[in-house]
Amino acid sequence: MAEHHIEHTEAQKEHIGIPGYFGVFGILVVGTILTYWTATLDLDWIFPGANTLLALLIAFTKMTFVILFFMHVYWQSKLIWLSAVAGFFWMAIMFAYTMQDYLTRSTGVFGH
Numbered sequence: 001m002a003e004h005h006i007e008h009t010e011a012q013k014e015h016i017g018i019p020g021y022f023g024v025f026g027i028l029v030v031g032t033i034l035t036y037w038t039a040t041l042d043l044d045w046i047f048p049g050a051n052t053l054l055a056l057l058i059a060f061t062k063m064t065f066v067i068l069f070f071m072h073v074y075w076q077s078k079l080i081w082l083s084a085v086a087g088f089f090w091m092a093i094m095f096a097y098t099m100q101d102y103l104t105r106s107t108g109v110f111g112h
Helices: 002-013 017-040 050-070 078-103
Strands: none
Touching: 017 050, 050 078
């Protein structure tokens, strides 16, 4: 019985606790506000699709915090880390193909 209590206490030390969760929540709220603010800007003078790219970067940052801390990947084994990193790479491939298609389309209807 005492061994179980010691293991439970060590597991609790590995997590960020309530203040850490509120900190991550604050980062997610700020990220959401930044995403909204990005949608109100006209960044096409930089390059076409700059708004989309900036919104995706903010979303990627928010996703990283959710996966690392809310899903507890930060404290997991190397196999779980490998699975998470493989998911990031797969998502990056899908976004790269999507952005390539988006940025090379004509602005007219049916390519005219």
